[in-house]
Amino acid sequence: MSQISLVVIPNKDYMNKVIRISRQYAAAYSSICYVNMNRTLDSLTTKLQYANIDLQKFMFVDTITRPTNPHFVELPNSIYLDDASSLTHLSAAINKTLSQGAKALIFDSISTLFIYNEIRHVSVFAQNLIGSLRKSGKSAIFTMIEDETKQDVLTGLSRYFDKVIQLKPTPNLAAIPVFFIISYLAAILALYFFDIHWNFYPGGQLFPPEKHVFEDRSIYLWGGAIGAFIGTIFLKII
Amino acid sequence: MNPLTYMRFKDALKEIGNMGSGKASAALSRLTGKTVMLDAPNIHITSLARITRYISAPKKLIVGIFSPVDDHISGAMITAMPVESAVNLSNLVSKKKNKVLKTKDKETLLKIGQLLIKSYLQEMAHFLKLKVRHSRPKLISAFGSSIPGLMASNIKNKEVILLKIRFNIPTTEIKGDFILLLGTDNLDNLVSAIKDKLK
Numbered sequence: 407m408s409q410i411s412l413v414v415i416p417n418k419d420y421m422n423k424v425i426r427i428s429r430q431y432a433a434a435y436s437s438i439c440y441v442n443m444n445r446t447l448d449s450l451t452t453k454l455q456y457a458n459i460d461l462q463k464f465m466f467v468d469t470i471t472r473p474t475n476p477h478f479v480e481l482p483n484s485i486y487l488d489d490a491s492s493l494t495h496l497s498a499a500i501n502k503t504l505s506q507g508a509k510a511l512i513f514d515s516i517s518t519l520f521i522y523n524e525i526r527h528v529s530v531f532a533q534n535l536i537g538s539l540r541k542s543g544k545s546a547i548f549t550m551i552e553d554e555t556k557q558d559v560l561t562g563l564s565r566y567f568d569k570v571i572q573l574k575p576t577p578n579l580a581a582i583p584v585f586f587i588i589s590y591l592a593a594i595l596a597l598y599f600f601d602i603h604w605n606f607y608p609g610g611q612l613f614p615p616e617k618h619v620f621e622d623r624s625i626y627l628w629g630g631a632i633g634a635f636i637g638t639i640f641l642k643i644i
Numbered sequence: 645m646n647p648l649t650y651m652r653f654k655d656a657l658k659e660i661g662n663m664g665s666g667k668a669s670a671a672l673s674r675l676t677g678k679t680v681m682l683d684a685p686n687i688h689i690t691s692l693a694r695i696t697r698y699i700s701a702p703k704k705l706i707v708g709i710f711s712p713v714d715d716h717i718s719g720a721m722i723t724a725m726p727v728e729s730a731v732n733l734s735n736l737v738s739k740k741k742n743k744v745l746k747t748k749d750k751e752t753l754l755k756i757g758q759l760l761i762k763s764y765l766q767e768m769a770h771f772l773k774l775k776v777r778h779s780r781p782k783l784i785s786a787f788g789s790s791i792p793g794l795m796a797s798n799i800k801n802k803e804v805i806l807l808k809i810r811f812n813i814p815t816t817e818i819k820g821d822f823i824l825l826l827g828t829d830n831l832d833n834l835v836s837a838i839k840d841k842l843k
Contacts, residue, residue: 443786521785524743
């Protein structure tokens with residue numbers, strides 16, 4: 407059964423999420439039409455290959471390679487357009503690829519169409535394309551780039567889709583232990599300097615420091631932990 | 645190249661970038677009737693794989709006016725702007741209030757791009773007494789992070805010289821980058837041209 411979805415992807419994670427979508431589609435369908443509008447096909451196929459996705463399953467409609475690289479080598483079953491602005495040419499190329507046996511469509515991305523076309527024209531284009539996908543029982547995912555998406559545009563378009571999914575950025579959890587350690591060390595260092603700062607005054611002995619502000623050394627433990635906690639939050643925010 | 649020669653080369657290239665972008669911004673200023681502000685040029689000699697980090701808006705959609713460059717030096721040049729800036733620039737020049745880039749606006753941007761690229765490269769070529777040709781510019785839209793990939797197709801080796809200058813037109817929300825990307829196979833030609841000039 408055909409399932410047609412609109413996925414709004416955060417800019418930060420855009421490529422990773424698109425690769426994940428491609429992997430899921432490559433696992434589910436024998437042949438996929440991929441509309442590529444945001445990077446050279448060379449760069450996209452390299453990323454797909456790097457993610458161990460079978461390229462043989464993809465038929466590309468590309469709008470970016472031809473204008474930027476006059477010496478590009480054409481991939482089989484792929485259509486190269488001169489630019490991304492003509493909805494008529496784009497529609498014809500997609501329909502041709504779908505008629506050649508593509509079982510599903512990944513449209514990357516509908517946001518690019520809004521650079522050159524009014525909302526109403528993109529709506530008509532999406533409506534017609536979705537209509538023909540439904541008629542032929544094919545599934546599709548249309549992507550939108552979060553920062554380039556206005557709410558009224560999203561509301562207007564969402565009625566044509568079975569599902570609208572707004573993805574959240576993947577939190578970078580790997581950085582947290584590093585931030586914590588850096589913050590802990592910084593807090594300990596700050597506490598130590600404060601602890602021995604009396605020795606910097608005339609008459610003080612620095613090596614080894616003879617006067618200490620803190621009598622209880624446990625402050626290094628809990629003070630360091632508090633500093634690490636605050637520092638981690640600060641580093642995470644910036 | 646020893647570190648001192650490298651630093652001098654970078655400084656010289658920065659100056660040349662300043663001259664080129666100065667000429668291009670003067671042309672843009674004449675066209676728009678507005679003052680165009682330029683940041684200090686950034687020069688990076690790095691690998692192709694690492695240049696994404698030097699691009700201003702890697703995670704945003706950009707509009708670029710792109711042209712391959714060849715003859716004594718070979719590479720590519722792009723004037724890259726966020727989408728809103730491209731629409732604003734086209735509106736400013738053609739005195740319209742469009743919200744998207746229609747066919748006429750694309751032509752306007754291509755003419756602007758042609759003028760900027762020509763001014764920039766002419767100044768550079770004239771100063772260094774080099775022959776530099778550029779092809780008819782193309783208008784592209786892409787993710788900022790894919791700019792290096794777009795430009796790389798015109799570069800033979802994996803080490804590149806990236807010369808980037810930010811521009812903005814105050815009070816109009818138009819901002820962007822002039823980016824010249826050359827393969828390091830151009831180093832010899834550039835160094836000898838700079839040396840000749842400094843004699």
